[in-house]
Amino acid sequence: MNQPFLPFARPVIDEDTIAAVGDVLRSGWITSGPKVALFEQQLSAWCGGRPVRTFNSGTCTMEIALRIAGIGPGDEVITTPISWVATANVILEVGATPVFADIDPVTRNLDLDAVEAAITPRTRAIIPVYLSGLPVDMNRLYALAARHDLRVIEDAAQALGSTWRGRHIGAFGDLVSFSFQANKNVTSTEGGCLVVNNAAEATLAEKYRLQGVTRSGLDGLDVDVLGGKFNMTDVAAAVGIGQFAHIERITARRKALARLYFSLFGGDFSVTTGAQLPVADFENSNWHMFQLVLPERMPRAVFMAQMLERQIGIGYHYPAIHLLTMYRARGFTDGMFPVAERVGRQIVSLPMFTTMTDADVARAVDAVKTVLAA
Numbered sequence: 001m002n003q004p005f006l007p008f009a010r011p012v013i014d015e016d017t018i019a020a021v022g023d024v025l026r027s028g029w030i031t032s033g034p035k036v037a038l039f040e041q042q043l044s045a046w047c048g049g050r051p052v053r054t055f056n057s058g059t060c061t062m063e064i065a066l067r068i069a070g071i072g073p074g075d076e077v078i079t080t081p082i083s084w085v086a087t088a089n090v091i092l093e094v095g096a097t098p099v100f101a102d103i104d105p106v107t108r109n110l111d112l113d114a115v116e117a118a119i120t121p122r123t124r125a126i127i128p129v130y131l132s133g134l135p136v137d138m139n140r141l142y143a144l145a146a147r148h149d150l151r152v153i154e155d156a157a158q159a160l161g162s163t164w165r166g167r168h169i170g171a172f173g174d175l176v177s178f179s180f181q182a183n184k185n186v187t188s189t190e191g192g193c194l195v196v197n198n199a200a201e202a203t204l205a206e207k208y209r210l211q212g213v214t215r216s217g218l219d220g221l222d223v224d225v226l227g228g229k230f231n232m233t234d235v236a237a238a239v240g241i242g243q244f245a246h247i248e249r250i251t252a253r254r255k256a257l258a259r260l261y262f263s264l265f266g267g268d269f270s271v272t273t274g275a276q277l278p279v280a281d282f283e284n285s286n287w288h289m290f291q292l293v294l295p296e297r298m299p300r301a302v303f304m305a306q307m308l309e310r311q312i313g314i315g316y317h318y319p320a321i322h323l324l325t326m327y328r329a330r331g332f333t334d335g336m337f338p339v340a341e342r343v344g345r346q347i348v349s350l351p352m353f354t355t356m357t358d359a360d361v362a363r364a365v366d367a368v369k370t371v372l373a374a
């Protein structure tokens with residue numbers, strides 16, 4: 001028990017990036033400037049040349065995406081109960097109505113049949129979430145959206161580096177939102193970016209992130225939409241650029257760690273313990289997290305405490321959103337989305353970060369097996 005603490009996530013910032021941040025701080029221009037422009041160019045190239053704009057969080061990125069799509073009071077937006085609460089909060093933030101659909105027990109992402117069943121004449125958009133970086137069936141998603149004339153606002157917060165049939169998430173589709181929060185595969189300390197469809201949406205994104213302002217000439221300034229203060233700083237962009245340079249290596253290392261988890265758990269792990277492994281997808285997922293769903297006999301808090309005794313940090317992503325007080329007050333209650341409720345109670349995130357060693361994975365797997373065998 002004398003082992004060092006193994007956290008479930010840890011940002012890894014290299015010395016070049018730290019030096020680049022110092023350069024920005026010494027440059028005389030520390031808010032949005034050349035670094036933001038460069039980061040946006042690089043992200044756009046990654047997304048097949050589609051326009052990309054950055055913001056100061058993934059949350060405000062989602063909110064701005066909803067505003068760009070013209071979604072507001074009277075509109076319904078369908079999303080998953082198993083996400084960070086931001087995904088649903090932004091729907092309320094723009095005055096629209098969140099509608100939840102249950103998840104698929106295997107992928108833990110939205111069940112697209114349940115989405116289709118939840119569509120009403122007031123439905124305007126779907127917000128899918130790619131939990132752990134595993135996309136939903138993108139062909140089915142966009143076929144469904146086209147059939148019902150819905151916008152798609154992809155909460156791809158966890159999916160930078162994920163692909164669908166060989167194409168990067170973000171390189172196709174409708175509005176695609178990423179997060180650069182500290183624990184994401186690529187971080188800018190805090191931040192986010194939105195992939196949009198055209199120049200008009202990009203202009204709108206720029207207005208919403210900075211008080212609705214349009215500048216012209218040397219001293220021209222006008223405001224024609226209500227924007228907020230959501231711009232990314234050059235300090236943050238310098239961190240993002242430094243991280244993004246390593247995205248292929250980051251994704252490859254995470255895939256390798258995930259493969260190691262699977263091989264060390266072994267083929268009979270689920271049968272002997274009742275715990276459910278993630279989908280073994282080495283094609284599309286960027287392996288943002290490695291998540292188990294514990295058997296019902298093992299309360300999650302007990303599991304977490306016993307892992308902590310072994311100096312291993314465990315995350316829980318996420319409790320079902322519809323059961324949080326603010327959502328219960330809007331009429332949501334137990335039993336509405338049974339799969340999401342079980343997963344929300346029993347899901348745990350095992351350690352996963354690029355500087356983890358293979359021995360760290362072995363230690364985590366041994367601890368999980370010991371705790372579940374007790």
Ligand SMILES: *Cc1c(COP(=O)(O)O)cnc(C)c1O
Pocket residue numbers: 057058059060083084086087129155157158179180181190191192
């Ligand atoms: C991280 C995350 C967000 C929020 O992003 P922030 O940058 O923390 O605002 C939203 N949705 C999902 C699925 C996330 O993982």
